[in-house]
Amino acid sequence: MAPGLEFARDGEVATLTFARPEKKNAISHDMWAAIPDVVGEVEADPGLKVLVLTGAGADFSAGADISEFGALRATADGAAAYDKVVEGAVTALAGMTKPTVAKIRGNCIGGGCQISVACDFRFAEPGARFGITPAKLGIVYDFRSTHQLVSLIGPAHARYFLLSGRLIDAVRAREIGLVNDTFDDLDTGVADFAATLCSRSQTSVRGMNRIVGKILDGQSESDAEVEEIRLAAIHGADYAEGVAAFLSRRPPRFTAR
Incomplete structure (x- = not known):
């Protein structure tokens, strides 16, 4: 398992945790690269029925680890190679047949929001906030993730997200369909929903x-x-x-x- 990721099983439910709370669970290149292997492990395990993704501490994830960009995205070739790794993670999650659930607290921004959109379900605490911010970095969002976002919330809301880079709260996220539901007790709400999926x-x-x-x-x-x-x-x-x-x-x- 890559540093910054933690994987655990609890009965029929697996949990993948972004575990860099000191960096608001920023997702490193190695973390992106490890996600397809986690997906493969969950899909192949007959004892697991659901994969929950969450963040340690106060946040889901504030996005990709931008401190790596100077080294890994300094050239066009480097940026393309980095993007290929990110797309591999997103593609693996979106292609799972076992349900995936994003359990969201705090910041769910940039690459963190990208991961959540690749999941089948998103549940959040009322205080969570969401945004996708390539326009703040001079990056054009990749096609697959753009397609997923447009399919989920429609072109008007997707354009708002992508072109403005503004953040929205969990109430607005639920209104536009980005979030399935909000729970004051997020752990219990997600556990109950995962149990429902396991029972079907x-x-x-x-x-x-x-x-x-x-x-x-x-x-x-x-x-x-x-x-x-x-x-x-x-x-x-x-x-x-x-x-x-x-x-x-x-x-x-x-x-x-």
């Missing part, structure tokens, strides 16, 4: 998450993979259990992993 049919959760991802990537019609996902579900144990539980008026006991 994982065949359904992962299959539908994969289809949503394909739609976000521009697919407009079903294909052989989608049909196979749906056919496998119909013939799976979770479907039989879900129907039986519904008819018996009891909670389902799903077994697919």
Whole structure:
């Protein structure tokens, strides 16, 4: 694990923590580079159903570690190589079939907000604040992350974020759809939601998450993979259990992993 990242398991839920509170959890190059490996580990572990991303201390993350830019982004080639590592992290998170949840306190800015947008869900404390600030650095935001942002909050709000670089609070973030919900007790709220995800049919959760991802990537019609996902579900144990539980008026006991 790269310095500045902490990984933990609690039952069926994994947590990846940005752990540089003295730097507001700024994300270093090595941290960006390590995220795809964490994603691969969670996806491959049959005992894990949800990945939560959060920050140590008062903040989620204030963004990429700009103190590294002088060395790593000093040339066009260096900037391109750095951006490729960031895009790899974002792509890995966005491509997960197991649900990802961003648990947000304090600052969620720049690369930190970029990570949160790549997750499936975002929950925040009322005091959190959000912003994406490439216009303050002379950087043009990458295509994939711009597409994710536009898909999430629409072009008008995305332009506000990207072109102004202004910050918004959690109330406004919820109004525009950037945040799913806010909780005064963030730990409990996120834990309850993660438990709900774990209780659902994982065949359904992962299959539908994969289809949503394909739609976000521009697919407009079903294909052989989608049909196979749906056919496998119909013939799976979770479907039989879900129907039986519904008819018996009891909670389902799903077994697919």
